[in-house]
Amino acid sequence: MTETLHIIIAGGGEVGLGAARVLDDRGHNVTIIEPDPSRADYLSDAYVGTVIEGDAARPSVLAQANLERSDVVAALTDDEASNFAVCMAAQRMATVRTVLRTSAPPGEEYDAFVDGTVFPEAFGARAAANEITGAGVRAIEEIGGELGLEIVEVEVTEAAPAAGRSLQEVSFPRGSLIIADAAGGRIGGPDTVLEPGVRYLVAMEADVADEIMNLLRG
Amino acid sequence: MSQAGERAPVASLGLLDATMVGVGAMIGAGIFVLTGLAAETAGSAAIIAFALNGGVTAFTALSYAELAAAIPRNGGGYAYVREAFPPLVSFVMGWTRWFTYMVAGALYALGFSSNFVEFVHLYGVTVPFGETFPELYALAVIALFVALNALSTEASGGAETLITLVKIAILLVFVGFGLPQANPGEFSPTFPNGAVSVLPAMGLTFIAFQGYDLIATVTEEVENPQKNIPRAIMLSLGVTVVIYLLVVFVAIGVLGAGPLAAAGETAIASAAEAFMPALPIVGTGAGLIAFGAVFSTVSALNAVVIGSSRVAFAMGRERQLPGPLGRLHHRFGTPFVAVLASAVVMLVAVLVVPIRIVGNLASLFSLLGFVVVNLAAIELRREQPDLRRPFEIPYYPVPPILGIALNLLLGLFIDPVTWALAVGWLVVGGAVYVALQRRKGEPAAPAPEVGVGVEPDVDPERDVPARPDD
Numbered sequence: 096m097t098e099t100l101h102i103i104i105a106g107g108g109e110v111g112l113g114a115a116r117v118l119d120d121r122g123h124n125v126t127i128i129e130p131d132p133s134r135a136d137y138l139s140d141a142y143v144g145t146v147i148e149g150d151a152a153r154p155s156v157l158a159q160a161n162l163e164r165s166d167v168v169a170a171l172t173d174d175e176a177s178n179f180a181v182c183m184a185a186q187r188m189a190t191v192r193t194v195l196r197t198s199a200p201p202g203e204e205y206d207a208f209v210d211g212t213v214f215p216e217a218f219g220a221r222a223a224a225n226e227i228t229g230a231g232v233r234a235i236e237e238i239g240g241e242l243g244l245e246i247v248e249v250e251v252t253e254a255a256p257a258a259g260r261s262l263q264e265v266s267f268p269r270g271s272l273i274i275a276d277a278a279g280g281r282i283g284g285p286d287t288v289l290e291p292g293v294r295y296l297v298a299m300e301a302d303v304a305d306e307i308m309n310l311l312r313g
Numbered sequence: 314m315s316q317a318g319e320r321a322p323v324a325s326l327g328l329l330d331a332t333m334v335g336v337g338a339m340i341g342a343g344i345f346v347l348t349g350l351a352a353e354t355a356g357s358a359a360i361i362a363f364a365l366n367g368g369v370t371a372f373t374a375l376s377y378a379e380l381a382a383a384i385p386r387n388g389g390g391y392a393y394v395r396e397a398f399p400p401l402v403s404f405v406m407g408w409t410r411w412f413t414y415m416v417a418g419a420l421y422a423l424g425f426s427s428n429f430v431e432f433v434h435l436y437g438v439t440v441p442f443g444e445t446f447p448e449l450y451a452l453a454v455i456a457l458f459v460a461l462n463a464l465s466t467e468a469s470g471g472a473e474t475l476i477t478l479v480k481i482a483i484l485l486v487f488v489g490f491g492l493p494q495a496n497p498g499e500f501s502p503t504f505p506n507g508a509v510s511v512l513p514a515m516g517l518t519f520i521a522f523q524g525y526d527l528i529a530t531v532t533e534e535v536e537n538p539q540k541n542i543p544r545a546i547m548l549s550l551g552v553t554v555v556i557y558l559l560v561v562f563v564a565i566g567v568l569g570a571g572p573l574a575a576a577g578e579t580a581i582a583s584a585a586e587a588f589m590p591a592l593p594i595v596g597t598g599a600g601l602i603a604f605g606a607v608f609s610t611v612s613a614l615n616a617v618v619i620g621s622s623r624v625a626f627a628m629g630r631e632r633q634l635p636g637p638l639g640r641l642h643h644r645f646g647t648p649f650v651a652v653l654a655s656a657v658v659m660l661v662a663v664l665v666v667p668i669r670i671v672g673n674l675a676s677l678f679s680l681l682g683f684v685v686v687n688l689a690a691i692e693l694r695r696e697q698p699d700l701r702r703p704f705e706i707p708y709y710p711v712p713p714i715l716g717i718a719l720n721l722l723l724g725l726f727i728d729p730v731t732w733a734l735a736v737g738w739l740v741v742g743g744a745v746y747v748a749l750q751r752r753k754g755e756p757a758a759p760a761p762e763v764g765v766g767v768e769p770d771v772d773p774e775r776d777v778p779a780r781p782d783d
Contacts, residue, residue: 099630099631122630124386136701139539139703140537145384145700147697156699159698160697
């Protein structure tokens with residue numbers, strides 16, 4: 096367990112509350128700033144962090160969150176401009192890491208100003224694509240980078256070339272790794288057999304994705 | 314009640330369970346161990362000491378309720394003070410809370426050994442060294458519970474509730490049999506040692522009223538916490554005070570203050586001997602009460618072993634104590650180092666400190682800790698006016714101010730030897746704090762803001778322990 100972080104989250108919407116829950120579960124201390132009184136009530140009931148009722152973009156409200164004793168300020172409201180204002184104000188008031196939620200793909204424009212950006216809609220889009228295409232292939236995480244590394248969950252079909260064979264029999268391309276079956280049964284090894292109808296977690300580089308899909312889906 | 318980083322606690326305690334956590338920590342050890350000592354100090358006015366303590370502690374309970382409902386942190390008073398004050402103050406708070414729990418552990422262990430010897434004696438068994446060296450059993454029981462808590466996470470809140478209900482039932486049996494035989498005449502003269510003697514008796518027994526603090530240390534496990542925690546805090550205090558008053562009334566009414574005082578930490582069991590009839594299965598009725606005393610001191614000891622290790626663990630995670638205290642053991646999943654460190658202090662306290670001073674020490678630190686908690690409630694109202702407070706202290710700021718004043722007043726009536734030991738522990742704490750600051754490579758910058766009076770005293774000693782760490 097690393098040191099407990101003191102984290103201020105501006106905006107207690109679903110993104111803010113969801114982040115607060117995860118952080119609280121990991122043992123960090125969270126303070127949420129939320130302007131809407133009834134939402135603030137709801138956040139209090141959730142009991143994952145201290146709740147300050149007010150607009151985080153106002154310095155007098157932000158100051159109440161004990162900035163100088165905090166490690167991170169995450170501005171997670173759905174208004175990009177006020178998120179930016181919160182991050183800038185926080186940096187003036189104390190030495191803290193800042194995380195900014197954007198409402199459009201952020202590019203690099205914020206790199207000089209904040210320590211991290213989040214664009215939740217990207218995750219939403221991926222989840223939507225997963226649901227639309229059905230259960231066969233689900234994107235779990237895009238690592239990105241120059242190789243376009245991605246982790247996907249793939250269900251092996253009956254007709255797939257690799258179905259029923261062990262990993263040492265099938266020659267998977269370089270740049271791919273069968274991590275485990277999706278139930279988390281066990282980590283893949285040479286004697287792991289790819290059962291048809293079972294879903295596997297696969298890490299793959301973008302340029303071998305096609306080949307992997309061919310082997311597993313037919 | 315597992316506080317453990319990624320092993321996130323689950324909200325599993327209802328209002329009854331949460332109330333019982335508080336009642337369980339208060340009822341039992343305090344009343345069994347301290348009633349006799351209080352009677353020795355204040356005579357039959359001991360009952361007034363218990364009643365007034367209930368009133369005094371209620372003010373602080375309101376502050377706890379407000380803070381616990383607003384700040385979802387396990388760790389109790391330490392966590393709230395950490396929110397309100399600079400690091401040095403929260404360090405002092407954590408340091409004294411830690412010590413309170415450890416000293417309370419020593420107190421309960423000593424109470425256990427006396428009552429255990431008494432218990433087996435009632436059945437005609439004489440245990441070796443029981444009369445000459447009762448500390449032996451105190452040491453053994455500490456070792457046992459420390460081992461249990463070091464090797465596995467403790468019993469669930471549900472088991473705690475059952476244990477507490479058993480304790481309450483035993484005390485109610487005591488009250489039920491004793492009430493008809495209690496003689497109100499035993500209460501005159503009310504103040505055999507003068508009215509002022511009530512104050513030191515209050516100071517001595519104050520530790521018996523601090524268990525609701527434990528509810529605040531498990532807040533994240535309580536269902537619907539914003540309503541249930543304030544309720545559980547006030548309810549547990551109310552239930553406890555009523556039971557205390559009944560038990561003390563019966564004990565003094567039956568036995569009289571003098572013989573009660575002579576019985577010391579086995580006072581309640583001795584009172585039971587005077588009137589309890591033989592019961593089926595357990596045999597002698599007094600045996601049931603003695604069993605209750607043994608049982609209560611054991612469960613209270615377990616609670617404070619958990620409490621003390623948890624405070625040390627929280628401080629370790631915040632880097633206010635050396636890092637290893639804030640780590641879970643890789644195999645046992647327990648705050649192993651924190652448990653062992655707490656055990657060492659308990660064992661030393663059992664061996665070298667007389668029981669009366671152990672009681673006084675625990676009460677003094679508990680009083681001082683409560684002063685800081687009340688200050689935290691006031692400070693947070695000033696610093697964070699927009700903080701959501703689902704429970705608000707009624708008639709603010711009267712209760713916290715009264716809490717501070719009365720806690721300090723009681724502290725003044727605790728004897729100088731206790732104060733000297735307390736200051737000694739603070740000096741050790743100052744040394745640890747400074748050493749840790751230096752190792753972090755940060756100047757102890759926030760320190761001069763507060764505790765200006767304490768710092769210079771610390772200076773000569775602090776270099777000595779600091780060096781090995783540098």
